[in-house]
Amino acid sequence: MKKALIIGAGGVASVVVHKCCQHPDVFGEIMIASRTKSKCDALKEKLENTTKTKIQTAQVDADKVPELVALMKQFQPDICINVALPYQDLTIMDACLEYGVDYLDTANYEPLDTAKFEYKWQWAYRERFEKAGLTAVLGCGFDPGVTGVFSAYALKHHFDEINYIDILDCNGGDHGYPFATNFNPEINIREVSAKGSYIEDGKWVETEPMEIKREYNFDQVGMKDMYLLHHEELESLAINIPGIKRIRFFMTFGQSYLTHLKCLENVGMTSIEPIMYEGKEIVPLQFLKAVLPDPASLGPRTVGKTNIGNIFIGKKDGKEKHYYLYNVCDHQECYKEVGSQAVSYTTGVPAMIGAMMVLKGLWKKPGVFNVEEFDPDPFMEQLNLCGLPWKEDFNPVLVP
Ligand code: NDP
Secondary structure (H helix, E strand, O other): OEEEEEEOOOHHHHHHHHHHHOOOOOEEEEEEEEOOHHHHHHHHHHHOOOOOOEEEEEEOOOOOHHHHHHHHHHHOOOEEEEOOOHHHHHHHHHHHHHHOOEEEEOOOOOOOOOOOOOOHHHHOOHHHHHHHOOEEEEOOEOOOEHHHHHHHHHHHHOOOEEEEEEEEEEEOOEOOOOOOOOOOHHHHHHHHOOOEEEEEOOEEEEEOOOOOEEEEEEOOOEEEEEEEOOOHHHHHHHHHOOOOOEEEEEEEOOHHHHHHHHHHHHOOOOOOOOEEEOOEEEOHHHHHHHHOOOHHHOHHHOEOEEEEEEEEEEEEOOEEEEEEEEEEEEHHHHHHHHOOOHHHHHHHHHHHHHHHHHHOOOOOOOEEEEHHHOOOHHHHHHHHHOOOOEEEEOOOOOOO
Protein backbone atom coordinates (compact mmCIF):
# COMPACT_ATOMS: atom_id res chain seq x y z
CA MET A 1 0.00 0.00 0.00
CA LYS A 2 1.35 3.36 -1.02
CA LYS A 3 1.08 6.99 0.01
CA ALA A 4 0.03 9.81 -2.34
CA LEU A 5 0.42 13.51 -1.67
CA ILE A 6 -2.34 15.36 -3.55
CA ILE A 7 -1.74 19.10 -4.00
CA GLY A 8 -4.82 21.25 -4.64
CA ALA A 9 -8.39 20.91 -3.39
CA GLY A 10 -10.41 22.26 -6.33
CA GLY A 11 -12.71 20.59 -8.86
CA VAL A 12 -10.15 18.17 -10.29
CA ALA A 13 -8.51 17.39 -6.93
CA SER A 14 -11.89 16.43 -5.48
CA VAL A 15 -12.32 13.77 -8.19
CA VAL A 16 -8.75 12.50 -7.70
CA VAL A 17 -9.40 12.16 -3.96
CA HIS A 18 -12.72 10.33 -4.51
CA LYS A 19 -11.15 7.93 -7.01
CA CYS A 20 -8.06 7.23 -4.85
CA CYS A 21 -10.44 6.37 -2.01
CA GLN A 22 -12.12 3.82 -4.31
CA HIS A 23 -8.73 2.04 -4.58
CA PRO A 24 -7.42 1.67 -1.03
CA ASP A 25 -5.36 -1.35 -2.13
CA VAL A 26 -3.18 1.05 -4.16
CA PHE A 27 -3.69 4.33 -2.29
CA GLY A 28 -3.33 3.19 1.32
CA GLU A 29 -2.84 6.73 2.57
CA ILE A 30 -3.39 10.12 1.02
CA MET A 31 -2.52 13.61 2.16
CA ILE A 32 -4.67 16.41 0.68
CA ALA A 33 -2.68 19.64 0.86
CA SER A 34 -3.71 22.99 -0.54
CA ARG A 35 -3.68 26.73 0.01
CA THR A 36 -7.09 26.72 1.74
CA LYS A 37 -7.04 23.91 4.31
CA SER A 38 -10.80 24.04 4.96
CA LYS A 39 -11.40 22.69 1.42
CA CYS A 40 -9.07 19.74 2.18
CA ASP A 41 -10.83 19.12 5.50
CA ALA A 42 -14.25 19.17 3.80
CA LEU A 43 -13.10 16.43 1.40
CA LYS A 44 -11.67 14.39 4.27
CA GLU A 45 -14.89 14.71 6.27
CA LYS A 46 -17.00 13.62 3.30
CA LEU A 47 -14.91 10.54 2.52
CA GLU A 48 -13.18 9.21 5.63
CA ASN A 49 -16.02 6.97 6.75
CA THR A 50 -16.57 5.54 3.27
CA THR A 51 -13.08 4.20 2.51
CA LYS A 52 -10.17 2.20 3.91
CA THR A 53 -7.77 4.85 2.54
CA LYS A 54 -6.35 6.86 5.45
CA ILE A 55 -6.78 10.59 4.80
CA GLN A 56 -4.75 13.46 6.23
CA THR A 57 -4.88 17.15 5.34
CA ALA A 58 -2.47 20.08 5.47
CA GLN A 59 -2.13 23.71 4.49
CA VAL A 60 0.62 24.38 1.96
CA ASP A 61 1.64 27.21 -0.33
CA ALA A 62 2.85 25.28 -3.36
CA ASP A 63 4.70 28.34 -4.68
CA LYS A 64 7.20 27.77 -1.84
CA VAL A 65 9.59 24.85 -2.28
CA PRO A 66 10.71 24.69 1.40
CA GLU A 67 7.07 24.39 2.57
CA LEU A 68 6.49 21.55 0.12
CA VAL A 69 9.69 19.74 1.10
CA ALA A 70 8.84 20.04 4.81
CA LEU A 71 5.42 18.50 4.13
CA MET A 72 6.98 15.69 2.09
CA LYS A 73 9.47 14.93 4.88
CA GLN A 74 6.61 14.69 7.33
CA PHE A 75 4.25 12.57 5.16
CA GLN A 76 6.86 10.56 3.16
CA PRO A 77 4.79 10.10 -0.01
CA ASP A 78 5.48 7.59 -2.82
CA ILE A 79 4.02 9.98 -5.41
CA CYS A 80 3.07 13.64 -5.59
CA ILE A 81 -0.07 14.36 -7.66
CA ASN A 82 -0.16 18.03 -8.66
CA VAL A 83 -3.74 19.15 -9.25
CA ALA A 84 -3.20 22.73 -8.14
CA LEU A 85 -2.65 25.23 -10.98
CA PRO A 86 -0.09 25.19 -13.82
CA TYR A 87 1.78 28.07 -12.13
CA GLN A 88 2.90 25.66 -9.38
CA ASP A 89 4.33 22.94 -11.67
CA LEU A 90 7.98 23.97 -11.40
CA THR A 91 8.07 24.58 -7.65
CA ILE A 92 6.39 21.22 -7.06
CA MET A 93 8.85 19.49 -9.42
CA ASP A 94 11.72 21.20 -7.56
CA ALA A 95 10.36 19.92 -4.25
CA CYS A 96 9.96 16.38 -5.64
CA LEU A 97 13.61 16.42 -6.71
CA GLU A 98 14.79 17.78 -3.39
CA TYR A 99 12.84 15.24 -1.33
CA GLY A 100 13.06 12.38 -3.85
CA VAL A 101 9.54 11.42 -4.98
CA ASP A 102 7.79 10.74 -8.31
CA TYR A 103 5.64 13.51 -9.82
CA LEU A 104 2.45 13.71 -11.92
CA ASP A 105 0.39 16.66 -13.19
CA THR A 106 -2.49 17.44 -15.57
CA ALA A 107 -1.44 20.72 -17.20
CA ASN A 108 1.86 22.12 -18.39
CA TYR A 109 3.68 24.97 -16.68
CA GLU A 110 2.66 28.44 -17.62
CA PRO A 111 4.23 31.62 -16.26
CA LEU A 112 1.69 33.91 -14.56
CA ASP A 113 2.53 36.87 -16.80
CA THR A 114 2.36 35.22 -20.25
CA ALA A 115 -0.47 32.96 -21.40
CA LYS A 116 1.86 30.59 -23.25
CA PHE A 117 1.53 26.83 -23.05
CA GLU A 118 4.83 25.12 -23.74
CA TYR A 119 6.59 22.05 -22.38
CA LYS A 120 10.07 23.57 -22.59
CA TRP A 121 10.19 24.57 -18.93
CA GLN A 122 9.27 21.10 -17.71
CA TRP A 123 11.24 19.18 -20.34
CA ALA A 124 14.29 21.06 -19.03
CA TYR A 125 13.97 18.91 -15.86
CA ARG A 126 14.64 15.65 -17.77
CA GLU A 127 18.26 15.23 -16.78
CA ARG A 128 17.62 16.05 -13.14
CA PHE A 129 14.81 13.46 -12.86
CA GLU A 130 16.94 10.89 -14.73
CA LYS A 131 19.90 11.41 -12.41
CA ALA A 132 17.65 11.20 -9.35
CA GLY A 133 16.05 7.98 -10.67
CA LEU A 134 12.61 9.62 -10.40
CA THR A 135 9.61 9.59 -12.77
CA ALA A 136 7.70 12.71 -13.77
CA VAL A 137 4.48 12.18 -15.77
CA LEU A 138 3.31 15.35 -17.51
CA GLY A 139 -0.23 16.19 -18.59
CA CYS A 140 -2.18 13.19 -17.27
CA GLY A 141 -5.75 14.53 -17.41
CA PHE A 142 -8.03 13.90 -20.39
CA ASP A 143 -6.64 16.40 -22.87
CA PRO A 144 -3.73 16.36 -22.42
CA GLY A 145 -3.64 12.90 -20.97
CA VAL A 146 -6.04 10.29 -22.33
CA THR A 147 -5.65 11.86 -25.80
CA GLY A 148 -1.93 10.93 -25.62
CA VAL A 149 -2.67 7.43 -24.32
CA PHE A 150 -5.23 7.01 -27.14
CA SER A 151 -2.50 7.99 -29.63
CA ALA A 152 0.00 5.49 -28.21
CA TYR A 153 -2.70 2.79 -28.22
CA ALA A 154 -3.70 3.51 -31.83
CA LEU A 155 -0.07 3.34 -32.91
CA LYS A 156 0.60 0.13 -30.98
CA HIS A 157 -2.47 -1.80 -32.13
CA HIS A 158 -3.87 -0.29 -35.32
CA PHE A 159 -1.27 1.51 -37.42
CA ASP A 160 2.20 1.14 -38.86
CA GLU A 161 2.27 4.92 -39.18
CA ILE A 162 -0.12 7.70 -38.06
CA ASN A 163 -0.16 10.73 -40.38
CA TYR A 164 -3.08 12.86 -39.16
CA ILE A 165 -4.62 13.32 -35.73
CA ASP A 166 -7.66 15.47 -34.96
CA ILE A 167 -8.48 15.74 -31.26
CA LEU A 168 -12.15 16.67 -30.73
CA ASP A 169 -13.25 17.92 -27.31
CA CYS A 170 -17.01 18.30 -27.10
CA ASN A 171 -18.86 19.40 -24.02
CA GLY A 172 -22.59 19.03 -24.65
CA GLY A 173 -23.35 19.93 -21.02
CA ASP A 174 -25.65 22.73 -19.92
CA HIS A 175 -25.23 24.31 -16.45
CA GLY A 176 -28.02 26.84 -16.88
CA TYR A 177 -25.84 29.92 -16.21
CA PRO A 178 -25.52 32.54 -18.96
CA PHE A 179 -21.71 32.30 -18.58
CA ALA A 180 -19.49 30.02 -16.51
CA THR A 181 -16.38 27.98 -17.19
CA ASN A 182 -16.13 24.25 -16.52
CA PHE A 183 -12.72 24.40 -14.93
CA ASN A 184 -10.61 27.12 -13.38
CA PRO A 185 -11.92 30.28 -15.17
CA GLU A 186 -8.55 31.98 -15.31
CA ILE A 187 -6.83 29.02 -16.98
CA ASN A 188 -9.83 28.34 -19.23
CA ILE A 189 -10.16 31.92 -20.49
CA ARG A 190 -6.40 32.26 -21.01
CA GLU A 191 -6.60 29.12 -23.15
CA VAL A 192 -9.56 30.06 -25.33
CA SER A 193 -8.70 33.73 -25.86
CA ALA A 194 -5.18 32.88 -27.07
CA LYS A 195 -4.35 32.53 -30.78
CA GLY A 196 -5.11 29.14 -32.29
CA SER A 197 -2.43 26.93 -33.77
CA TYR A 198 -1.79 23.50 -35.20
CA ILE A 199 1.19 21.57 -36.49
CA GLU A 200 1.63 20.81 -40.17
CA ASP A 201 4.77 19.27 -41.72
CA GLY A 202 6.75 19.87 -38.55
CA LYS A 203 5.85 23.56 -38.28
CA TRP A 204 3.39 25.48 -36.13
CA VAL A 205 0.69 27.29 -38.14
CA GLU A 206 -0.87 30.15 -36.17
CA THR A 207 -4.50 31.34 -36.53
CA GLU A 208 -6.49 34.16 -34.99
CA PRO A 209 -8.48 33.10 -31.90
CA MET A 210 -11.53 31.03 -33.01
CA GLU A 211 -10.68 31.65 -36.70
CA ILE A 212 -11.19 28.04 -37.83
CA LYS A 213 -14.67 26.66 -37.25
CA ARG A 214 -16.07 23.21 -38.12
CA GLU A 215 -19.30 21.36 -37.39
CA TYR A 216 -19.29 17.79 -36.11
CA ASN A 217 -22.02 15.32 -35.22
CA PHE A 218 -20.87 13.78 -31.91
CA ASP A 219 -22.07 10.37 -30.77
CA GLN A 220 -24.67 10.77 -27.96
CA VAL A 221 -24.39 14.58 -28.06
CA GLY A 222 -25.35 15.65 -31.59
CA MET A 223 -24.28 18.40 -33.96
CA LYS A 224 -21.98 21.06 -32.45
CA ASP A 225 -19.83 23.95 -33.64
CA MET A 226 -16.19 23.44 -32.77
CA TYR A 227 -13.19 25.75 -33.06
CA LEU A 228 -9.51 25.12 -33.58
CA LEU A 229 -7.46 25.97 -30.47
CA HIS A 230 -3.84 25.72 -29.51
CA HIS A 231 -3.49 22.83 -27.07
CA GLU A 232 -0.48 21.57 -25.22
CA GLU A 233 -0.52 17.91 -26.31
CA LEU A 234 0.02 18.96 -29.95
CA GLU A 235 3.61 19.82 -29.05
CA SER A 236 4.48 16.46 -27.49
CA LEU A 237 2.47 14.24 -29.85
CA ALA A 238 4.09 15.82 -32.92
CA ILE A 239 7.43 14.65 -31.52
CA ASN A 240 6.46 11.33 -29.96
CA ILE A 241 4.21 9.86 -32.69
CA PRO A 242 6.41 9.14 -35.72
CA GLY A 243 5.09 9.95 -39.20
CA ILE A 244 2.77 12.78 -38.13
CA LYS A 245 2.01 15.24 -40.94
CA ARG A 246 -0.70 17.28 -39.23
CA ILE A 247 -2.21 17.45 -35.77
CA ARG A 248 -5.11 19.72 -34.75
CA PHE A 249 -7.26 20.28 -31.68
CA PHE A 250 -10.92 21.38 -31.76
CA MET A 251 -13.19 22.33 -28.85
CA THR A 252 -16.94 22.95 -28.97
CA PHE A 253 -18.37 26.28 -27.81
CA GLY A 254 -21.94 27.51 -27.85
CA GLN A 255 -22.80 30.89 -29.33
CA SER A 256 -23.78 32.34 -25.93
CA TYR A 257 -20.38 31.45 -24.40
CA LEU A 258 -18.56 33.07 -27.33
CA THR A 259 -20.70 36.23 -27.26
CA HIS A 260 -20.08 36.66 -23.51
CA LEU A 261 -16.38 36.02 -23.96
CA LYS A 262 -16.10 38.56 -26.79
CA CYS A 263 -17.88 41.18 -24.72
CA LEU A 264 -15.65 40.51 -21.67
CA GLU A 265 -12.61 40.70 -23.94
CA ASN A 266 -13.80 43.95 -25.56
CA VAL A 267 -14.14 45.67 -22.19
CA GLY A 268 -10.74 44.43 -21.00
CA MET A 269 -11.95 41.93 -18.38
CA THR A 270 -9.92 39.01 -19.76
CA SER A 271 -6.62 40.88 -19.66
CA ILE A 272 -3.75 39.51 -17.56
CA GLU A 273 -2.03 42.95 -17.45
CA PRO A 274 -2.28 44.32 -13.89
CA ILE A 275 -4.19 47.62 -13.46
CA MET A 276 -4.50 49.99 -10.50
CA TYR A 277 -7.94 49.95 -8.83
CA GLU A 278 -8.58 52.18 -5.79
CA GLY A 279 -4.89 52.22 -4.94
CA LYS A 280 -4.46 48.46 -5.29
CA GLU A 281 -3.01 46.52 -8.20
CA ILE A 282 -5.45 43.95 -9.61
CA VAL A 283 -5.40 41.62 -12.63
CA PRO A 284 -8.72 41.95 -14.51
CA LEU A 285 -8.90 38.22 -15.32
CA GLN A 286 -8.32 37.29 -11.68
CA PHE A 287 -11.08 39.70 -10.65
CA LEU A 288 -13.38 38.13 -13.26
CA LYS A 289 -12.62 34.69 -11.78
CA ALA A 290 -13.77 35.97 -8.40
CA VAL A 291 -17.21 36.98 -9.73
CA LEU A 292 -17.86 33.94 -11.95
CA PRO A 293 -19.48 30.76 -10.60
CA ASP A 294 -16.99 28.38 -8.96
CA PRO A 295 -16.60 25.43 -11.40
CA ALA A 296 -16.86 23.08 -8.42
CA SER A 297 -20.43 24.37 -7.88
CA LEU A 298 -21.59 23.41 -11.39
CA GLY A 299 -21.90 19.69 -10.57
CA PRO A 300 -25.50 19.56 -9.39
CA ARG A 301 -26.80 21.79 -12.21
CA THR A 302 -24.98 20.44 -15.25
CA VAL A 303 -26.87 18.03 -17.52
CA GLY A 304 -25.76 16.44 -20.78
CA LYS A 305 -22.63 14.63 -21.92
CA THR A 306 -19.04 15.19 -22.94
CA ASN A 307 -17.51 13.37 -25.88
CA ILE A 308 -13.72 13.63 -26.21
CA GLY A 309 -11.46 11.64 -28.50
CA ASN A 310 -9.02 11.38 -31.38
CA ILE A 311 -9.57 10.68 -35.06
CA PHE A 312 -6.52 9.04 -36.62
CA ILE A 313 -5.63 8.67 -40.28
CA GLY A 314 -2.62 6.56 -41.12
CA LYS A 315 -1.36 3.44 -42.78
CA LYS A 316 -1.65 -0.24 -41.93
CA ASP A 317 -0.10 -2.88 -44.19
CA GLY A 318 0.33 -0.28 -46.93
CA LYS A 319 -3.35 0.78 -46.92
CA GLU A 320 -4.92 4.00 -45.61
CA LYS A 321 -6.81 3.41 -42.35
CA HIS A 322 -9.20 5.61 -40.33
CA TYR A 323 -9.81 5.11 -36.60
CA TYR A 324 -11.71 7.13 -33.97
CA LEU A 325 -11.22 6.47 -30.25
CA TYR A 326 -13.40 8.42 -27.83
CA ASN A 327 -15.13 8.51 -24.48
CA VAL A 328 -18.64 9.72 -23.71
CA CYS A 329 -19.18 10.89 -20.14
CA ASP A 330 -22.49 11.94 -18.54
CA HIS A 331 -22.39 15.00 -16.25
CA GLN A 332 -25.16 13.75 -13.94
CA GLU A 333 -23.69 10.24 -13.65
CA CYS A 334 -20.40 11.83 -12.53
CA TYR A 335 -22.25 13.99 -10.05
CA LYS A 336 -24.03 10.97 -8.59
CA GLU A 337 -20.75 9.10 -8.19
CA VAL A 338 -18.33 11.76 -6.92
CA GLY A 339 -20.25 15.04 -6.63
CA SER A 340 -18.55 16.70 -9.65
CA GLN A 341 -19.43 17.47 -13.25
CA ALA A 342 -17.86 15.60 -16.16
CA VAL A 343 -15.07 18.09 -16.96
CA SER A 344 -13.52 17.65 -13.50
CA TYR A 345 -14.30 13.91 -13.66
CA THR A 346 -12.66 13.32 -17.04
CA THR A 347 -9.52 15.08 -15.74
CA GLY A 348 -9.37 13.61 -12.22
CA VAL A 349 -9.93 9.95 -13.17
CA PRO A 350 -6.94 9.81 -15.58
CA ALA A 351 -4.76 11.59 -13.00
CA MET A 352 -5.61 8.88 -10.45
CA ILE A 353 -4.99 6.14 -13.05
CA GLY A 354 -1.63 7.67 -14.01
CA ALA A 355 -0.60 7.73 -10.34
CA MET A 356 -1.74 4.11 -10.04
CA MET A 357 0.43 3.20 -13.06
CA VAL A 358 3.48 4.77 -11.40
CA LEU A 359 2.79 3.25 -7.98
CA LYS A 360 2.31 -0.22 -9.50
CA GLY A 361 5.65 0.15 -11.32
CA LEU A 362 3.97 -0.03 -14.76
CA TRP A 363 4.89 3.54 -15.70
CA LYS A 364 8.09 3.83 -13.76
CA LYS A 365 11.25 4.97 -15.51
CA PRO A 366 13.70 7.75 -14.66
CA GLY A 367 13.07 11.04 -16.45
CA VAL A 368 10.31 13.45 -17.47
CA PHE A 369 7.70 11.96 -19.82
CA ASN A 370 4.47 12.74 -21.62
CA VAL A 371 1.88 10.01 -21.28
CA GLU A 372 2.23 8.70 -24.85
CA GLU A 373 5.78 7.60 -23.97
CA PHE A 374 4.46 4.82 -21.70
CA ASP A 375 2.71 1.51 -22.45
CA PRO A 376 -0.94 2.49 -23.08
CA ASP A 377 -2.47 -0.96 -22.44
CA PRO A 378 -2.72 -1.07 -18.62
CA PHE A 379 -4.01 2.53 -18.62
CA MET A 380 -6.65 1.76 -21.28
CA GLU A 381 -7.79 -1.21 -19.19
CA GLN A 382 -8.19 0.99 -16.12
CA LEU A 383 -10.16 3.61 -18.09
CA ASN A 384 -12.79 0.93 -18.72
CA LEU A 385 -12.79 -0.13 -15.07
CA CYS A 386 -12.69 3.35 -13.48
CA GLY A 387 -15.61 5.14 -15.15
CA LEU A 388 -14.25 6.33 -18.50
CA PRO A 389 -14.95 3.48 -20.95
CA TRP A 390 -13.79 4.11 -24.52
CA LYS A 391 -15.44 3.41 -27.84
CA GLU A 392 -13.98 2.72 -31.26
CA ASP A 393 -15.21 3.66 -34.72
CA PHE A 394 -13.42 2.24 -37.75
CA ASN A 395 -15.31 4.37 -40.25
CA PRO A 396 -15.59 7.82 -38.67
CA VAL A 397 -16.75 10.99 -40.40
CA LEU A 398 -13.54 12.97 -40.95
CA VAL A 399 -13.06 16.67 -40.16
CA PRO A 400 -12.44 18.71 -43.34
P1 NDP B 1 -9.43 24.85 -9.24
O1 NDP B 1 -9.23 26.30 -9.36
O2 NDP B 1 -10.81 24.32 -8.94
O3 NDP B 1 -8.46 24.27 -8.11
C1 NDP B 1 -7.14 24.64 -7.99
C2 NDP B 1 -6.69 24.28 -6.57
O4 NDP B 1 -5.30 24.62 -6.44
C3 NDP B 1 -7.44 25.09 -5.50
O5 NDP B 1 -7.76 24.23 -4.44
C4 NDP B 1 -6.38 26.13 -5.10
O6 NDP B 1 -6.48 26.58 -3.77
C5 NDP B 1 -5.12 25.34 -5.24
N1 NDP B 1 -3.98 26.24 -5.35
C6 NDP B 1 -3.82 27.32 -6.18
N2 NDP B 1 -2.65 27.93 -5.93
C7 NDP B 1 -2.07 27.24 -4.92
C8 NDP B 1 -0.86 27.37 -4.22
N3 NDP B 1 0.02 28.36 -4.49
N4 NDP B 1 -0.58 26.49 -3.25
C9 NDP B 1 -1.44 25.48 -2.94
N5 NDP B 1 -2.60 25.30 -3.58
C10 NDP B 1 -2.91 26.16 -4.55
O7 NDP B 1 -8.86 24.20 -10.57
P2 NDP B 1 -9.29 22.81 -11.25
O8 NDP B 1 -9.41 21.77 -10.19
O9 NDP B 1 -10.41 23.06 -12.17
O10 NDP B 1 -8.00 22.50 -12.14
C11 NDP B 1 -6.85 21.89 -11.56
C12 NDP B 1 -5.80 21.66 -12.65
O11 NDP B 1 -6.30 20.77 -13.64
C13 NDP B 1 -5.37 22.92 -13.41
O12 NDP B 1 -3.98 22.88 -13.57
C14 NDP B 1 -6.04 22.78 -14.74
O13 NDP B 1 -5.33 23.44 -15.77
C15 NDP B 1 -5.98 21.28 -14.93
N6 NDP B 1 -6.96 20.76 -15.90
C16 NDP B 1 -6.52 19.83 -16.80
C17 NDP B 1 -7.38 19.29 -17.74
C18 NDP B 1 -6.93 18.18 -18.63
O14 NDP B 1 -7.77 17.53 -19.28
N7 NDP B 1 -5.65 17.88 -18.74
C19 NDP B 1 -8.80 19.73 -17.83
C20 NDP B 1 -9.18 20.63 -16.77
C21 NDP B 1 -8.28 21.14 -15.86
P3 NDP B 1 -7.63 27.61 -3.28
O15 NDP B 1 -8.77 26.69 -2.96
O16 NDP B 1 -7.06 28.28 -2.11
O17 NDP B 1 -7.91 28.53 -4.44
